[in-house]
Amino acid sequence: MSDINTYLNLINGRWQQASSGEVEASIDPANRHEIVGYVQQSSLADLNDAVGAAKAAKLSWRKLSGSARGEYLFKAADRLERRLDEIAEMMTREMGKTFPEAKGETARGVAILRYYAGEGMRKTGDVIPSTDSTALMFTTRVPLGVVGVITPWNFPIAIPIWKIAPALIFGNTIVFKPAQETAITAALVMECFHEAGIPAGVINMVTGQGDVIGQGIADHPDVQGISFTGSDRIGKLVGQSALAKGAKYQLEMGGKNPVIVLNDADLDLAVEATVSGGLRSTGQKCTATSRVIVQSDVYEAFKSKLLTRIGQIRVGPGMDPSTWMGPCASEKQYHTVLSYLAKGIEEGATLLCGGSKVQDEALDAGFYIEPTVFENVTSAMTIAQEEIFGPVLALMKVDTCEEAIGIANDVKFGLSASIFTRDISNMLTFMGDIEAGLVRVNAESAGVELQAPFGGVKMSSSGSREQGQAAIEFYTDVKTVFIKS
Numbered sequence: 060m061s062d063i064n065t066y067l068n069l070i071n072g073r074w075q076q077a078s079s080g081e082v083e084a085s086i087d088p089a090n091r092h093e094i095v096g097y098v099q100q101s102s103l104a105d106l107n108d109a110v111g112a113a114k115a116a117k118l119s120w121r122k123l124s125g126s127a128r129g130e131y132l133f134k135a136a137d138r139l140e141r142r143l144d145e146i147a148e149m150m151t152r153e154m155g156k157t158f159p160e161a162k163g164e165t166a167r168g169v170a171i172l173r174y175y176a177g178e179g180m181r182k183t184g185d186v187i188p189s190t191d192s193t194a195l196m197f198t199t200r201v202p203l204g205v206v207g208v209i210t211p212w213n214f215p216i217a218i219p220i221w222k223i224a225p226a227l228i229f230g231n232t233i234v235f236k237p238a239q240e241t242a243i244t245a246a247l248v249m250e251c252f253h254e255a256g257i258p259a260g261v262i263n264m265v266t267g268q269g270d271v272i273g274q275g276i277a278d279h280p281d282v283q284g285i286s287f288t289g290s291d292r293i294g295k296l297v298g299q300s301a302l303a304k305g306a307k308y309q310l311e312m313g314g315k316n317p318v319i320v321l322n323d324a325d326l327d328l329a330v331e332a333t334v335s336g337g338l339r340s341t342g343q344k345c346t347a348t349s350r351v352i353v354q355s356d357v358y359e360a361f362k363s364k365l366l367t368r369i370g371q372i373r374v375g376p377g378m379d380p381s382t383w384m385g386p387c388a389s390e391k392q393y394h395t396v397l398s399y400l401a402k403g404i405e406e407g408a409t410l411l412c413g414g415s416k417v418q419d420e421a422l423d424a425g426f427y428i429e430p431t432v433f434e435n436v437t438s439a440m441t442i443a444q445e446e447i448f449g450p451v452l453a454l455m456k457v458d459t460c461e462e463a464i465g466i467a468n469d470v471k472f473g474l475s476a477s478i479f480t481r482d483i484s485n486m487l488t489f490m491g492d493i494e495a496g497l498v499r500v501n502a503e504s505a506g507v508e509l510q511a512p513f514g515g516v517k518m519s520s521s522g523s524r525e526q527g528q529a530a531i532e533f534y535t536d537v538k539t540v541f542i543k544s
């Protein structure tokens with residue numbers, strides 16, 4: 060283990076080993092024999108210490124002015140920006156995303172920190188006229204207290220920061236449990252907060268198994284709010300635990316996002332957006348395109364352009380500048396995707412390209428899957444219903460816009476959806492009838508802007524919104540104040 064770094068928990072301002080003394084290797088998905096580093100395999104004792112530290116720090120943190128809290132976020136943003144290449148490279152080595160995408164995500168983390176640093180100077184309430192003319196009535200906002208942040212591996216910087224930054228600026232303290240697959244990247248982000256001089260206990264990170272540390276956060280009586288992104292299966296467990304103890308919770312749980320291509324669409328634009336939305340990050344985005352619903356007159360032309368474009372994709376290690384698409388993030392994810400490919404074939408979908416691991420000896424040690432397109436996919440099939448989280452597109456042919464929207468809505472998820480058309484009435488019908496939190500017209504299904512509300516409907520979300528001004532709704536409680544002179 061001598062040349063490979065070991066990363067520690069951050070508890071009460073100190074870097075600490077897990078009390079179990081156990082560590083876990085983080086593996087490079089581009090080469091399963093490469094250990095990127097070791098992370099702590101923590102126990103509930105470590106989690107209790109972290110929650111205790113966050114609880115002890117919460118009063119002095121909430122008593123600071125918003126602008127004073129914002130200063131720490133500005134400093135953390137500066138640190139992250141200075142270390143952008145180094146931290147982005149770690150992300151690529153830990154979870155396989157290409158280096159340009161990892162740099163883009165790290166830069167997004169910097170921008171999110173600065174956005175919320177500025178929020179510390181903005182209004183937190185309204186004056187409401189009372190029926191009593193001698194009274195002053197207004198609303199103000201108070202923090203929840205200790206907030207638990209549980210995050211996945213697919214956006215190891217952006218997702219933690221878009222939860223942590225608003226939680227901090229509105230006066231909460233944090234216990235953060237990143238996905239174990241990307242716990243080193245998370246530790247480097249924590250270093251940026253630590254180097255920014257954030258007071259001890261305000262932000263704590265404990266790494267370890269989800270069913271121990273994540274579930275422990277969800278169950279802990281001193282954690283008053285939980286923000287979770289991940290699978291719908293685990294999201295439900297987190298929501299039930301939070302509800303049982305009376306904590307506020309927020310769940311973001313993925314999608315089965317459709318792109319509709321109508322007869323009057325700009326096909327080149329639609330193809331480019333389908334490829335980018337479906338296959339960037341190896342399809343591992345909750346906003347990724349997975350169903351492509353195409354109107355019959357342009358179906359063959361669209362299919363042919365799509366297959367030509369996909370044929371040009373170069374799969375390889377994320378650090379290789381010629382790579383367009385990297386490996387799946389982990390062995391578990393790789394096997395999950397392979398099992399969906401087998402299921403698609405078994406249930407009668409027709410394979411147009413891809414369909415298996417990449418057949419290239421040079422890539423044998425990595426978790427590489429070919430970009431895959433199925434056609435003759437029906438809504439009854441598993442690959443049209445479940446989130447695959449891999450480089451897989453399902454083509455579905457329809458006759459009308461209404462039929463397309465009906466199929467698009469025929470899933471339990473409702474995160475993002477896009478349509479390609481030049482017809483304003485089709486755009487308006489889509490905007491009104493599609494069951495999705497993010498509606499995109501002539502643009503890919505992925506692509507979230509930090510200043511706009513983000514979240515879904517149905518099983519994609521617990522109903523609240525993240526990012527932008529919407530974040531204040533989750534990370535604070537409203538107090539209505541009535542003062543009589």
Ligand SMILES: NC(=O)C1=CN([C@@H]2O[C@H](COP(=O)(O)OP(=O)(O)OC[C@H]3O[C@@H](n4cnc5c(N)ncnc54)[C@H](OP(=O)(O)O)[C@@H]3O)[C@@H](O)[C@H]2O)C=CC1
Binds near residue numbers: 237239275345
């Ligand atoms: N909406 C999205 O953006 C994402 C969706 N997914 C979907 O989920 C599938 C599985 O991915 P996976 O990584 O296993 O997602 P999970 O939902 O298992 O993991 C998300 C986070 O929750 C933690 N966790 C695991 N078990 C519990 C628990 N009982 N209580 C609280 N927290 C827990 C995980 O920890 P740890 O992993 O360290 O054990 C991780 O930090 C993917 O194939 C994809 O379909 C996955 C990631 C992101």
Ligand SMILES: O=C(O)CCC(=O)C(=O)O
Binds near residue numbers: 288344
């Ligand atoms: O599309 C994006 O940029 C964000 C996607 C996302 O939040 C996710 O995959 O979890």
